[in-house]
């Protein structure tokens with residue numbers, strides 16, 4: 272019996288060895304580079320996973336995304352996860368820990384870096400719906416009681432100076448880092464339009480750039496300093512909408528842009544631009560690079576704009592220009608998302624540059 276056991280064990284070890292070698296052979300060059308700490312060209316995809324159905328679709332689609340060449344997946348869950356520290360903040364159909372475990376396993380199997388995203392500061396509501404933080408704890412609202420039914424505003428913001436807020440948000444960040452087994456977190460922070468509201472007892476009269484930088488540094492202190500992970504964020508509030516020509520969405524017209532000089536430079540900036548720029552020039556890329564940031568240019572569904580952004584960005588050295596991030600701004604769809612035309616385009620162009 273004993274010999275038989277040894278033989279079975281040896282056979283098992285041999286099988287595992289063969290499987291691991293075969294699995295290793297599937298890794299594209301860029302993923303192997305990531306493992307040994309070399310500069311990486313990321314082909315990234317950002318998806319919204321705000322329900323169990325969305326998680327099921329993603330789980331089914333990950334192998335096809337990997338075959339497309341995706342090696343970075345940004346999974347935005349926001350409040351829609353089975354948080355234990357603050358179950359009162361869970362969305363209506365939170366993604367389960369078991370589902371996240373499956374996503375982690377699949378990403379590890381396919382050499383995909385997995386980054387959870389939690390939309391911070393702005394985007395605390397969408398149309399008439401206010402998300403859980405500001406409905407459960409209205410005292411954290413930058414504009415409590417103002418704008419009933421969110422009429423006349425784009426999205427609500429939390430108050431970046433409320434002293435009781437970081438403890439709650441950091442607990443949510445921690446749970447995401449742990450569940451996703453992630454070495455980085457995307458904190459969102461795009462399109463913050465409500466800031467330094469004149470009726471906020473803490474923020475009224477303060478410099479929006481200082482307030483925005485304070486919010487960024489608060490997240491950075493926890494994620495990078497305390498937890499030793501990387502921090503990703505959207506870049507629009509750090510750009511001067513007038514000087515760059517990007518306008519008020521892809522850049523800031525509400526005086527937050529000077530925050531670019533007030534935040535740590537080892538944050539990875541996801542520099543999103545969805546429109547074609549004159550001459551195919553996207554000035555934000557050299558701006559961020561010259562300031563010392565690493566940049567991940569981000570496209571959406573306009574193919575001509577995506578192509579122009581990719582072509583322009585590939586002129587810059589790989590040390591700080593990290594590749595490309597596609598977004599679909601909806602939940603993934605099994606059998607479809609890997610065919611998202613800008614993703615196919617980005618895969619081809621990144622592959623062509625080696």
Ligand SMILES: [Zn+2]
Pocket residue numbers: 413429430431432433467468471472473474475
């Ligand atoms: Zn405030």
